[in-house]
Amino acid sequence: MYLHSGAKENACMSLNFMGKKLRNHTVAPSKKQRAWEATTLSPYADDTDGRANLVRTRTVMPAMEDLPGSVPDLRADAWPRRPCAIHHTHLDQEGETEASWVINGRKKWAMFKHWLSTKHLADSPNHRDTGPGLGHTPGRHLRDRENEAAMDVKIFIPYDSAKLCITQMADDMIAMKNKHLEMVQELEENFLIASRENQEKTVNKVRSHYQTKLNVLKKMLAAYQEKVERKNACWEEKVNKLQSQNESLQQEHRAMQERSREDTASWRREKSKMMEMFSSRLDVLHSHQACTLQELQIARLEVGKVQEMLKPPEPPEEPPQEEPPEQLMLTFSFLCVFNNEQPPLEGAQARLESLKESLLKRERELSQYLEGHEDSPYAVTKTALLKAVVQKANYIYTELAEAKLLVDQMAEENREELAQVKDSMDEADIAAQSQPETSEQKTDDPQDLSQELPESGELALTVRQRLQKFELTELAWDLIITGSTDCIAVPEKGQEPANNEKEMDPVDLENFKKSEFLPSDTEKSVGQQLLVLQSELMQLKDEHRKTIENYTTERTMRKKFYNMVENMKGKSGKQSKIRVFCRIRPMNRTETARGDAAIVSCLDEYSVTVETARGPREFQFDRIFDKGCSQEDVFQDMNRLIQSALDGFNVCIFAYGQTGSGKTYTMVGGKNLKNPGIIPRTFNKIFDIIHENEAKFKYKVSAYMLELYNDRLQDLFVSPAEAMRKRIELKKDKKGLVVAQGAKTKEAASAGALFALFEQGCANRHIAATKMNVESSRSHLIIGIMVESRNLTNGTVCYGKLSLVDLAGSERAAKTGAKDSQLKEANSINKSLSALGDVISALSLEQPHVPYRNSKLTQAMQDSLGGNAKTLMFVNISPSDCNVEETLTSLIYATRVKAITNNAQRNMDSKEIAQLKEIIVKLRSGQPVEEEDV
Numbered sequence: 061m062y063l064h065s066g067a068k069e070n071a072c073m074s075l076n077f078m079g080k081k082l083r084n085h086t087v088a089p090s091k092k093q094r095a096w097e098a099t100t101l102s103p104y105a106d107d108t109d110g111r112a113n114l115v116r117t118r119t120v121m122p123a124m125e126d127l128p129g130s131v132p133d134l135r136a137d138a139w140p141r142r143p144c145a146i147h148h149t150h151l152d153q154e155g156e157t158e159a160s161w162v163i164n165g166r167k168k169w170a171m172f173k174h175w176l177s178t179k180h181l182a183d184s185p186n187h188r189d190t191g192p193g194l195g196h197t198p199g200r201h202l203r204d205r206e207n208e209a210a211m212d213v214k215i216f217i218p219y220d221s222a223k224l225c226i227t228q229m230a231d232d233m234i235a236m237k238n239k240h241l242e243m244v245q246e247l248e249e250n251f252l253i254a255s256r257e258n259q260e261k262t263v264n265k266v267r268s269h270y271q272t273k274l275n276v277l278k279k280m281l282a283a284y285q286e287k288v289e290r291k292n293a294c295w296e297e298k299v300n301k302l303q304s305q306n307e308s309l310q311q312e313h314r315a316m317q318e319r320s321r322e323d324t325a326s327w328r329r330e331k332s333k334m335m336e337m338f339s340s341r342l343d344v345l346h347s348h349q350a351c352t353l354q355e356l357q358i359a360r361l362e363v364g365k366v367q368e369m370l371k372p373p374e375p376p377e378e379p380p381q382e383e384p385p386e387q388l389m390l391t392f393s394f395l396c397v398f399n400n401e402q403p404p405l406e407g408a409q410a411r412l413e414s415l416k417e418s419l420l421k422r423e424r425e426l427s428q429y430l431e432g433h434e435d436s437p438y439a440v441t442k443t444a445l446l447k448a449v450v451q452k453a454n455y456i457y458t459e460l461a462e463a464k465l466l467v468d469q470m471a472e473e474n475r476e477e478l479a480q481v482k483d484s485m486d487e488a489d490i491a492a493q494s495q496p497e498t499s500e501q502k503t504d505d506p507q508d509l510s511q512e513l514p515e516s517g518e519l520a521l522t523v524r525q526r527l528q529k530f531e532l533t534e535l536a537w538d539l540i541i542t543g544s545t546d547c548i549a550v551p552e553k554g555q556e557p558a559n560n561e562k563e564m565d566p567v568d569l570e571n572f573k574k575s576e577f578l579p580s581d582t583e584k585s586v587g588q589q590l591l592v593l594q595s596e597l598m599q600l601k602d603e604h605r606k607t608i609e610n611y612t613t614e615r616t617m618r619k620k621f622y623n624m625v626e627n628m629k630g631k632s633g634k635q636s637k638i639r640v641f642c643r644i645r646p647m648n649r650t651e652t653a654r655g656d657a658a659i660v661s662c663l664d665e666y667s668v669t670v671e672t673a674r675g676p677r678e679f680q681f682d683r684i685f686d687k688g689c690s691q692e693d694v695f696q697d698m699n700r701l702i703q704s705a706l707d708g709f710n711v712c713i714f715a716y717g718q719t720g721s722g723k724t725y726t727m728v729g730g731k732n733l734k735n736p737g738i739i740p741r742t743f744n745k746i747f748d749i750i751h752e753n754e755a756k757f758k759y760k761v762s763a764y765m766l767e768l769y770n771d772r773l774q775d776l777f778v779s780p781a782e783a784m785r786k787r788i789e790l791k792k793d794k795k796g797l798v799v800a801q802g803a804k805t806k807e808a809a810s811a812g813a814l815f816a817l818f819e820q821g822c823a824n825r826h827i828a829a830t831k832m833n834v835e836s837s838r839s840h841l842i843i844g845i846m847v848e849s850r851n852l853t854n855g856t857v858c859y860g861k862l863s864l865v866d867l868a869g870s871e872r873a874a875k876t877g878a879k880d881s882q883l884k885e886a887n888s889i890n891k892s893l894s895a896l897g898d899v900i901s902a903l904s905l906e907q908p909h910v911p912y913r914n915s916k917l918t919q920a921m922q923d924s925l926g927g928n929a930k931t932l933m934f935v936n937i938s939p940s941d942c943n944v945e946e947t948l949t950s951l952i953y954a955t956r957v958k959a960i961t962n963n964a965q966r967n968m969d970s971k972e973i974a975q976l977k978e979i980i981v982k983l984r985s986g987q988p989v990e991e992e993d994v
């Protein structure tokens with residue numbers, strides 16, 4: 061700070077502060093000051109020693125020796141003294157000047173002294189000698205002054221003058237003081253103004269700096285949004301593509317199903333037609349057979365009668381010796397033929413031939429006999445009867461011959477048609493092969509089969525079908541001829557043969573085969589045809605199996621595509637359904653010893669059936685793990701979810717099921733760390749991913765572990781006694797994430813450290829033995845693993861949370877035999893699970909109110925069911941029939957869970973926000989905020 065004044069009256073003073081000109085100050089002199097200043101200028105104005113610059117107005121000094129009084133002259137002291145300088149100000153730069161009040165004071169003092177000296181001189185003789193007109197020169201004055209300095213001068217000031225002078229000086233001093241105070245005040249004001257201005261400037265500067273940053277961030281955000289939108293559009297496109305693929309696959313599948321249904325229907329139609337045909341033929345044959353049998357029976361009776369008649373008369377009239385021996389032999393053979401116990405259908409022709417021959421022979425013999433014994437009373441009757449028998453036999457023979465001819469004719473016709481069809485099939489095959497070249501050269505020949513059908517392939521198919529038909533007919537004819545029925549009907553698995561498929565008596569069949577109705581190569585032909593038919597049947601069965609396989613593959617593919625779509629939805633941050641995996645445990649020892657039946661079976665990777673009293677019931681899930689699936693198999697699908705947690709998503713994996721269904725086995729593993737389950741594997745996987753990415757990200761892993769026991773949340777990271785004292789509350793943050801307030805969170809630097817924490821927590825859990833002596837969890841276990849990942853490239857920070865929940869098993873108290881405290885535990889578990897069921901129902905039915913607050917369990921899982929999380933549910937079931945009700949209930953619940961939609965969003969902060977959050981945390985916890993934090 062410095063003051064600068066010009067030499068003029070009413071000089072303007074400029075006030076500088078920190079290099080800034082604040083404003084002009086005008087120090088108005090008083091009237092007296094002005095009067096005193098009306099003096100002559102100092103003759104030393106141009107004094108080269110520099111003093112002249114400091115005080116430009118200087119009065120002519122009086123001769124001190126002439127002054128009255130003895131006041132010492134202070135001029136000698138005052139002159140070499142410089143004005144009080146305020147160092148380190150800009151004054152130094154602009155040249156040294158005196159302040160106006162100093163100048164004024166000096167001036168006044170000089171004038172006063174001058175006045176005194178002038179008066180004194182007017183009275184003294186010296187003055188008279190040296191008047192102005194008598195050579196008074198500046199050189200003389202100088203010399204006088206030098207002389208005066210050497211003298212001891214005493215100045216006498218009149219009292220009034222001194223009083224005036226002192227008053228004046230006191231006034232001046234007060235004025236000066238006031239001025240000074242004014243200036244100080246003004247300076248303070250200016251200082252305040254300046255500091256305010258400065259502050260504003262700083263604020264503006266900071267503001268503009270942050271504004272610029274904000275703009276940059278906004279731009280970045282817009283760019284990111286654009287990118288995300290582009291990605292979303294891309295994903296959407298992919299999803300649509302996959303959906304359309306899925307639809308086309310579904311359509312194909314439907315068409316295939318339709319085709320297979322049609323094929324089956326046509327095969328059934330063919331079969332029934334054949335059956336009808338066979339049965340009608342068989343009926344004809346049987347009627348023929350019956351007729352023949354009847355006729356033969358009649359013939360046999362007749363022959364019996366004839367035999368009776370032919371019996372020789374009683375011994376008194378005709379002694380036995382009279383009958384010739386050949387005749388007796390003949391009668392015997394005749395009787396042998398006709399007394400045969402088996403009906404003579406077999407070898408009918410041969411037998412009829414022999415019958416006819418024997419009859420003719422007998423006729424001849426009879427006629428000879430009759431010729432010799434005309435007087436016999438039975439002679440006429442015998443002859444008539446024999447004639448009738450012969451007539452009947454002839455009739456039967458002609459009938460059979462006609463039937464044979466008819467059958468042969470029909471078989472021949474069929475053979476001819478078959479040959480024709482074979483020819484046309486060859487033509488069709490040739491047409492199909494040459495179709496690309498000849499498709500344009502269509503002929504007008506109506507006989508040309510290729511003209512009738514749009515494509516040669518279809519033609520070939522039709523011809524093949526016809527061929528098949530004729531071949532089958534031929535085979536049928538052969539079978540009719542041979543009388544075999546065992547290969548005609550091919551009943552489906554488990555189906556009873558149709559009523560009309562009557563089987564021939566094997567003896568009849570054998571005899572019929574031996575008879576001359578059949579050509580010699582019939583048996584061979586039947587074998588061949590049978591083989592053909594069987595191979596065709598095999599083909600059909602193969603096709604059927606293939607159709608089923610295709611259907612299964614298609615269904616599996618569809619499910620896979622569906623899962624992919626759901627995954628992609630989850631990745632792109634869109635709404636995604638909760639995924640449900642079903643795991644079937646193997647039968648345990650008790651169940652095996654009891655001989656329980658396994659009622660749960662796995663159809664494919666996505667379908668499971670349960671045999672119930674009302675028949676099988678099928679359920680579909682995102683994945684089925686059968687009893688043979690290992691812990692590794694189960695964990696394979698978890699990798700992506702764990703990666704998501706490290707990418708800043710909330711992930712929840714929980715197991716649901718009845719007591720002893722394998723929840724703990726799935727989540728934790730077998731006893732004594734055998735076959736580790738999802739939880740320990742997850743610990744390893746988290747740190748595997750961390751090690752893979754540590755060049756790009758910096759991770760921080762921390763965890764808490766709670767159990768919900770008897771509807772009370774307990775911290776497992778503290779001793780049970782302390783846990784009883786602690787109160788843990790579940791709260792939801794702005795992003796809908798459930799936070800356990802009051803729970804101890806511990807950091808872990810490795811998978812081992814995390815596992816040690818887990819073991820420590822497990823030691824504090826509540827477990828009990830159920831009736832079946834199996835260790836059972838009596839509380840719900842909730843593990844929260846928080847992963848903070850800082851991107852080392854752009855400074856963004858993601859906060860992921862992985863919740864692993866092993867629910868306590870629902871049980872029926874009566875079944876498990878729980879009492880007292882165990883009963884209380886069971887009730888509490890059932891209550892919380894029923895609340896969970898209510899929440900699941902409300903969410904699956906998309907009800908407006910979801911009763912999350914009904915239980916602490918549902919509160920804890922609020923973000924995992926219908927909230928901001930990617931959720932995976934394991935439904936564990938028992939295969940035994942004694943648990944069928946519980947299994948069905950679990951599967952029905954799981955099906956409902958499948959319908960729940962979650963909206964998982966990434967929890968990510970920009971670098972700046974993350975820094976601010978850190979500072980806030982530090983400030984809250986009373987830690988010092990380092991410069992590098994800002």
Ligand SMILES: Nc1ncnc2c1ncn2[C@@H]1O[C@H](COP(=O)(O)OP(=O)(O)OP(=O)(O)O)[C@@H](O)[C@H]1O
Binds near residue numbers: 645717722725837
């Ligand atoms: N997939 C499996 N393979 C082999 N053993 C299994 C399987 N699942 C379960 N077990 C066995 O079945 C028994 C019961 O399983 P676990 O304790 O996991 O059932 P839980 O559903 O957790 O029962 P609780 O709800 O009562 O705790 C255990 O002895 C376990 O080893």
